[in-house]
Amino acid sequence: MSDRPSLADLALTFNHIALASFGGGLSAWSREVLVAEKRWMEDEEFLSAVTMCRILPGANQVNLAVFVGVKFHGIPGALAAVFGLTLVPVLLVLAMAYFYFQFHQVPAVQGILKGAAAAAVALTLSMVVKTGRKCLAGLIPVLLFLAVFLMNGIARWPLLACLSLLAPLAVVWAWPKPDKP
Amino acid sequence: MNIRTLTQICILFSSLSILSIGGGNTVLPEMHRKAVDSYHWLSDKQFADVFAISQAAPGPSILIVTIIGYKAAGIPGAILATIAMMLPAGVLVYLVSRVWEKAKDSAFRKAIEKGLAPLTVGLILASGWVMSKAADHDWRAYVLTAVCTAIFTTTKINPLFIVAAAGLVGWLGWI
Numbered sequence: 001m002s003d004r005p006s007l008a009d010l011a012l013t014f015n016h017i018a019l020a021s022f023g024g025g026l027s028a029w030s031r032e033v034l035v036a037e038k039r040w041m042e043d044e045e046f047l048s049a050v051t052m053c054r055i056l057p058g059a060n061q062v063n064l065a066v067f068v069g070v071k072f073h074g075i076p077g078a079l080a081a082v083f084g085l086t087l088v089p090v091l092l093v094l095a096m097a098y099f100y101f102q103f104h105q106v107p108a109v110q111g112i113l114k115g116a117a118a119a120a121v122a123l124t125l126s127m128v129v130k131t132g133r134k135c136l137a138g139l140i141p142v143l144l145f146l147a148v149f150l151m152n153g154i155a156r157w158p159l160l161a162c163l164s165l166l167a168p169l170a171v172v173w174a175w176p177k178p179d180k181p
Numbered sequence: 182m183n184i185r186t187l188t189q190i191c192i193l194f195s196s197l198s199i200l201s202i203g204g205g206n207t208v209l210p211e212m213h214r215k216a217v218d219s220y221h222w223l224s225d226k227q228f229a230d231v232f233a234i235s236q237a238a239p240g241p242s243i244l245i246v247t248i249i250g251y252k253a254a255g256i257p258g259a260i261l262a263t264i265a266m267m268l269p270a271g272v273l274v275y276l277v278s279r280v281w282e283k284a285k286d287s288a289f290r291k292a293i294e295k296g297l298a299p300l301t302v303g304l305i306l307a308s309g310w311v312m313s314k315a316a317d318h319d320w321r322a323y324v325l326t327a328v329c330t331a332i333f334t335t336t337k338i339n340p341l342f343i344v345a346a347a348g349l350v351g352w353l354g355w356i
Contacts, residue, residue, distance in 0.1 A: 022239035047301040048294040058270025059205040059243035066274040089240025097248040115351020117316040119344040122329030124309035129334045132302050141299035148300045153307025159203040170296030176288045
């Protein structure tokens, strides 16, 4: 793990993540930048933070920015990260909203977004491959992985229903064994 | 400046912030009910368009509240709605992450980190699946996704170039 980032680092990094994700795939971009590029977190810490931020109320990505900001600099860190994540997008959204309410047209960027969205799905899939290589070793983790995908992705069960069934099983499986230190 | 509207914005979005368990999109129906049916800040059609705009913009998709606040009460409304939507949930995350930091070396934290990892990877795959459904992918978009996935997993090219190239492909109307 590298040195502790400064407040400006936090703000700039989350700004970078936000702007990079213009076709979607904010979670995948977060991993790409926070884990792969900056090495601020390990995969395991990052992945558990992502799911905790989903369980807690609030926008997942804002929550993750708070979580990472607090980890390095407490409340000022959280503010810097959230500020970085939202400032430029808020200005962009306001400009688009102004245009929309003035001219009654949704800005015509549909084609670009369609292409970028296809790549964002690809980045999300590649995150599954990269993180899965490490944590899907063994039968039980693979079963947990498949079960939650089927429940949440295919059957579209609510997140809380899936996790209240599977998370206790996962934690029992993962509990450190006392005989193997 | 309309104090009554600003108060409504503050109360509505800060309560939605706390209710949005599982992410911002879970409270969209309630947001629609209040903003369109109760307060008449915008029409049904406008709500749908504004949702599309917030999805298209970079950054967290929850910024739909910025646009609704803007329509209801101008720039002050936009700022207030954005802060109200993030602050209550943010405080909760702050408290949880403090506890989490204290539990750094506990068996409890280790078990959660290890146990949640395969579940998170499954949830990420699920969100990729849902994203491609929502984007109404046809076979050409799936081919593009497959090519990009291969590039992302086997090369070290900066993903931003690939996303930009894919955007160009879309702009040219090839998918």
